[in-house]
Amino acid sequence: MGYDAKFRVWRGDADGGDLQDYTVLANDGEVVLDIIHRLQATQTPDLAVRWNCKAGKCGSCSAEVNGRPKLLCMTRMSTFTEDEVITVTPMRTFPVIRDLVTDVSFNYAKAREIQSFTPPEGLKAGEYRMKQVDVARSQEFRKCIECFLCQDTCHVVRDHEENKQNFAGPRFLMRVAELDMHPLDVAERRDSAQSEHGLGLCNITKCCTDVCPEHIKITDNALIPMKERVVDRHYDPLVWLGNKLFRR
Structure with a gap:
């Protein structure tokens, strides 16, 4: 009726x-x-x-x-x-x-800024081998339909136009995190996440997760773990000492 x-x-x-x-x-x-x-x-x-x-x-x-x-x-x-x-x-x-x-071209520009999947040198297509546990870790993020609702609701870009140049937004930080989890990707993702894609600007309010129509746990499963790995890289004293010794 x-x-x-x-x-x-x-x-x-x-x-x-x-x-x-x-x-x-x-x-x-x-x-x-x-x-x-x-x-x-x-x-x-x-x-x-x-x-x-x-x-x-x-x-x-x-x-x-x-x-x-x-x-x-x-x-x-x-x-x-x-x-x-x-x-x-x-x-x-x-x-x-x-x-x-x-006009959502902002999102496509941010996508182009992310270095594509980079396998080890000499590894040819068809020779990739992954364990199922590694596939499962990033499978959730592959459900993204790029509706850009997470980008729209993220207050870092929604309320601060000046941040758009230096902040990729949750959808593309999730992509960086996905590639960083990939066991065959050899590109340096953690430094670029912080310095090029603005990971530090994310304050994990979970508003992106709340509006995701695919129910991807963007904050809990991608952004927070990525932040933790970046912190380990830059601020863990044992890692810092190891880097100093390795350089010598």
Whole structure:
């Protein structure tokens, strides 16, 4: 059985915009993206929204619903009351292109800054051998669909534009941590995590974990262990002494 849902949707572009109110039919079993599509079909054909799979696997329809970063296709209408006003806005951390579509090129730039998987010299593709325990350690991080909700909610970049140059954000620090855990990767990840990707700016509030639609424990399983390994490298007195002796 359907009802008239009250929506408040941000409309505008890079030059500015505002929230506009709409009343639109909502049916049982629908998600917020269904309502946005119905708005396009019946009232606002010029409403811009990015989407693709509608199955929570492509990460395209990222936005903010009632101020919380979410996938529109995974946010069920049944989680709201019928008299509730549902506010849909673009991700706040990234520049608006138009309506609910933002420019997320920042994330692709950060991805390019990370050195790719680097196997030992002379080891050819097809000769890689890993134990299952090593595969399991990083398998969780491979579930990332790059919706960039963790990047959007991270206050280090959300509230401090000046940090964007020196901070990769949780998604890409997780990638660095994943590669550092790989037993066949020989690149120096710990120094670069701190000096190039801004690991020290992360204060582990776990807001990135809270919004991850794949339920990846970004903070507990990637960022905190990476921080611990960096601390061991730079501040553990035994490691420091070993490095001094090794240099001699």
